[in-house]
């Protein structure tokens with residue numbers, strides 16, 4: 228197991244109220260870092276570390292003013308911002324369908340949450356990262372945007388493809404400021420997002436098509452995110468990292 232030391236570093240993590248975002252925030256807190264946690268959900272119980280290490284902001288990432296105020300307030304309180312993990316996302320099961328049939332309000336809502344929120348967080352965080360002398364970002368896409376799907380969720384997969392494009396653009400624009408930007412493409416993973424897998428049989432059916440023989444976990448994704456944020460990945464920027472147990476090999 229890699230042991231990280233994030234002492235003195237400050238991370239903004241979106242979607243930190245559950246699933247992968249909560250796992251990333253937890254690992255950074257355990258490694259001595261301070262974390263600004265943003266989510267619609269209330270603050271989870273039993274977070275590790277000292278309460279002074281964290282700032283929990285319950286609110287909507289589609290609200291640019293809320294995002295900017297939260298990140299500016301965190302920078303004032305903690306003195307710096309070093310990392311940004313854009314983890315929040317939604318699948319509106321049953322509503323997010325083919326572009327030929329989708330309600331355009333659903334299309335816009337998915338884009339606002341998944342892609343435009345990344346614009347809000349990056350615009351707010353980058354000036355503080357520059358002031359800190361550099362930093363790192365990791366953004367969450369999905370393997371779904373890298374292949375076709377017989378049951379399309381077109382708003383989700385198209386907005387997630389945009390996440391990768393914006394990440395590479397940020398990587399190019401900010402390299403000379405010492406700010407890295409990378410994207411993780413998770414495969415199917417057991418988190419609150421997939422609470423429709425409500426039996427072992429349903430989980431096993433998904434696992435059956437994954438070469439490594441199991442669905443992903445929040446920890447699998449957090450491990451990848453922590454590496455990309457850490458100084459160990461100091462020469463890695465603009466990459467697309469697939470973390471899917473080999474699913475795309477099929």
Ligand SMILES: NC(=O)c1ccc[n+]([C@@H]2O[C@H](COP(=O)([O-])OP(=O)(O)OC[C@H]3O[C@@H](n4cnc5c(N)ncnc54)[C@H](O)[C@@H]3O)[C@@H](O)[C@H]2O)c1
Pocket residue numbers: 241242243244245246247248265266267268286287288289314315316317318340367368369370412413414415416417418419420421
């Ligand atoms: N779980 C999977 O199978 C899977 C697969 C591929 C990609 N992903 C992606 O990984 C990321 C993390 O997913 P997860 O599985 O942890 O999902 P999750 O649903 O468990 O967590 C996502 C969090 O984002 C928050 N959120 C959603 N909309 C928000 C908003 N407008 N403002 C603030 N917070 C908001 C939710 O409240 C939730 O806590 C997402 O971007 C998701 O699209 C997940």
